[in-house]
Amino acid sequence: MKALNAEAADWLLRMQAPDFSAQDRQTLDAWLAGDERHAAALARAQAVLQLAPQAFAALEDVPTLSAKMPRLRAWLPMGAAVAASLALFLLFDGPMRLLADLRSGTEALPAVTLADGSLLQLNAGSAVAFTFSAKQRVVRLLRGEAYFTVTKDPARPFIVEAAGGAATALGTEFDVRLSDPAEGAGGAAEVKVLVHAVRVETPNDTQVIVRAGESLRFDKNGTIGETRRIDINGLDWRSGKIVIEDESLASVVERLQRHTNTRIVILGDDLKARRIGGTFDTRDPVAAIELLCRSLGIEYSGIGSLLVVLHG
Structure with a gap:
């Protein structure tokens, strides 16, 4: 289905081009006649085109990209082809594709070994970006949920950034879940610790040590919940x-x-x-x-x- 949608999107963009010829039209007609699913896919792409202004506005929710968007916003009046490109960019998760080093679809990913030997597993619909240097190892949770088994390296702390805060591993296995901003408070994160401990720093610089068998939730506004007990036998989504x-x-x-x-x-x-x-x-x-x-x-x-x- 994804391949078919991409093919339809390509046809839609070609239809908007000023050099779309009669020969192109015949080729398109042949493609449409070849499979009844083709017409439905093209109709879906055209529906997305009609939502282009709203789709483009959604880019404002991606801070890293927002600063780069003013020129694109000025291009919108140039025609439907640009609007279609932007809408399809959103449809196929374009902003996250640019920001993330690792993404998952509708199924959780198997554990992935990072450059330092630590293990990372992404829940479904999740994304992360990595910044590893000689002084620290930083994973930014962009969306969804991730489970970490951290390789010890006292000279390079392992930090997971989420919801404006940070969780620093203290020799640990732990899980971080980023909730949807629609839930309120502009998004929130929950840290669950399975082994050893994690130092959580919230956006208002409050620091809390979360130990094995405990979880802590905080949001972008600096609101922090109470530490609570959890079942350390495993995380639900991994099963x-x-x-x-x-x-x-x-x-x-x-x-x-x-x-x-x-x-x-x-x-x-x-x-x-x-x-x-x-x-x-x-x-x-x-x-x-x-x-x-x-x-x-x-x-x-x-x-x-x-x-x-x-x-x-």
Whole structure:
């Protein structure tokens, strides 16, 4: 499907070009006639083109790129081809592709060995960037969740940056999850420690030592939660499930959304804030959401595999 979407996107851009010829039109017609899926893919690309202004505005949410965007913003009036390029850039996760050194799709990645010998595993829908130097090892969590098994090197501290704060390993195995900014407070991070300890520094320079079997949550505004106990036998997502204890429905949907291309939408702030708990299978997130809705009396509707809407 991704290859087909990319092919359709390429055709859309060619259609916008001033030198699109009659021969090109015949080739396009032959491509459309060759498979009924081609027309549907081209229609999807055209729908994205219509959303180009909103898609371009979303680039403001990527700080590293925002400073580089003024000239692109000025180019928008030049025509639909530029608008299409920007929209498709967003559609295919362009900003994150530029920023990240490692990304995952709808499935968690196997453990990856970093340059220093440390191990990193990305949960689904996650991304990180690395900056290793002679003085420190820095991993920036850009999206999602990652699990670290750190190789000791006293001369180069191992630091994970997330939500404006930092977690420095003290000879450790630990997990960092970055929540969706839609959950509030401009985004938040949760650090869970499985072995030894981690020193967490929040955006307001508060420092807390989080030890094995504990977790700590903080947000970009400097708000910090209480250290709480966790199950050290393993992390839920690494075994194909998530275990929820009194979290908002929005938080649960955000965590399940990483594991599926089906868009899950919640209508209404009250419904988003509803507190729930339970164990959910990440191998079939949509089925998990439907089961949750039936058990809690929440109405839902969908459009095939494209969209599920929670309401009522």
